[in-house]
Amino acid sequence: MRDLVAGMRYLGKGQRWVAQHGRWWGFGLIPALIALVLYVGVLTALALWSGDIAAWATPFADGWGEPWQGLLRGVFVALLFAGGLTLSVLTFTAVTLLIGDPFYESLSRAVEESEGHCPPDPDRPLWQEIGIALRDSVHVLLRAAGFGILLFVLGFVPFLGQTVIPAVGFCVSGFFLAVELTSVAMQRREVPVRERLRLLRGRKGLAVGFGTPVVLLFLIPFVAVVLMPGAVAGATLLVRDLVPDGSEPPAPDEGAGAAGPDPAAPSYGQTVAGAPYGQHGTGAPSGQHGAAAPGQPGAQGGFGPAPAPFPPSQGRSQAPRYPHPPSGPGSSGGRPPAGW
Numbered sequence: 001m002r003d004l005v006a007g008m009r010y011l012g013k014g015q016r017w018v019a020q021h022g023r024w025w026g027f028g029l030i031p032a033l034i035a036l037v038l039y040v041g042v043l044t045a046l047a048l049w050s051g052d053i054a055a056w057a058t059p060f061a062d063g064w065g066e067p068w069q070g071l072l073r074g075v076f077v078a079l080l081f082a083g084g085l086t087l088s089v090l091t092f093t094a095v096t097l098l099i100g101d102p103f104y105e106s107l108s109r110a111v112e113e114s115e116g117h118c119p120p121d122p123d124r125p126l127w128q129e130i131g132i133a134l135r136d137s138v139h140v141l142l143r144a145a146g147f148g149i150l151l152f153v154l155g156f157v158p159f160l161g162q163t164v165i166p167a168v169g170f171c172v173s174g175f176f177l178a179v180e181l182t183s184v185a186m187q188r189r190e191v192p193v194r195e196r197l198r199l200l201r202g203r204k205g206l207a208v209g210f211g212t213p214v215v216l217l218f219l220i221p222f223v224a225v226v227l228m229p230g231a232v233a234g235a236t237l238l239v240r241d242l243v244p245d246g247s248e249p250p251a252p253d254e255g256a257g258a259a260g261p262d263p264a265a266p267s268y269g270q271t272v273a274g275a276p277y278g279q280h281g282t283g284a285p286s287g288q289h290g291a292a293a294p295g296q297p298g299a300q301g302g303f304g305p306a307p308a309p310f311p312p313s314q315g316r317s318q319a320p321r322y323p324h325p326p327s328g329p330g331s332s333g334g335r336p337p338a339g340w
């Protein structure tokens with residue numbers, strides 16, 4: 001429930017951001033207006049020719065009498081137009097983002113810069129960026145179409161098909177719409193589409209809370225055009241909190257000195273040239289290997305005193321089993337005493 005509310009807040013934050021930056025709101029309207037004209041033309045053609053499409057798709061009903069023929073084809077026309085309207089809602093964002101890729105890239109970058117840090121854009125030409133966006137959109141739409149077919153079939157189940165299934169359908173559409181809207185900021189971070197889906201599946205409430213109100217609002221004519229810039233801005237703010245960009249410096253380890261680690265010291269697991277395996281240099285932290293500093297005795301590492309180097313004549317099979325054999329009476333060089 002907390003993620004649902006947080007998702008709705010991101011939508012409100014995005015609309016508030018574009019309201020405070022009117023120039024960017026007008027800039028983001030351009031691709032949405034172009035896409036709106038295209039969709040109005042397609043839906044108008046579908047409405048004019050839906051009767052002919054219904055007659056072509058149901059030739060078996062040509063010999064039926066009235067009212068059965070008219071009832072069947074009327075239901076077909078209604079379902080056809082409803083399906084076209086639903087498909088237009090699902091694809092409007094993808095098509096608008098494709099048309100307005102340079103517009104929304106600039107808008108998203110402005111949002112991130114206003115928040116204090118903007119990751120650098122990938123070093124790719126514009127045509128390649130559009131190709132990647134098209135491929136990712138097709139991937140998302142195919143997944144959404146699979147859910148849409150399943151929900152369409154379940155819509156014929158009595159009672160559930162008229163109550164639960166429509167609500168589930170809006171939530172599924174909202175999730176995939178959130179995937180599309182976050183693609184601009186995700187692509188800047190070079191997050192592949194499968195990883196985007198995984199990230200948002202891990203925060204389903206956040207994605208549904210953000211995308212479902214957008215789906216419902218986009219059903220109102222012309223509202224999609226007005227809200228599209230703010231939806232992109234809100235999705236950018238959501239991605240900033242969902243995907244860390246690595247701009248923050250790592251926190252220092254507990255107990256470390258104020259001066260921090262010596263930059264000249266070897267990193268963890270790095271072997272210093274000339275040091276036998278298993279020996280630790282003076283002052284080296286636990287787990288670092290190296291020779292003792294010149295003029296200083298071999299210091300203890302994190303695992304006890306430094307062992308003596310293996311004698312040159314000692315074969316591999318006679319190497320000691322333990323890295324630190326006991327010293328003192330009874331020991332013989334680097335070999336353990338008998339029975340040890």
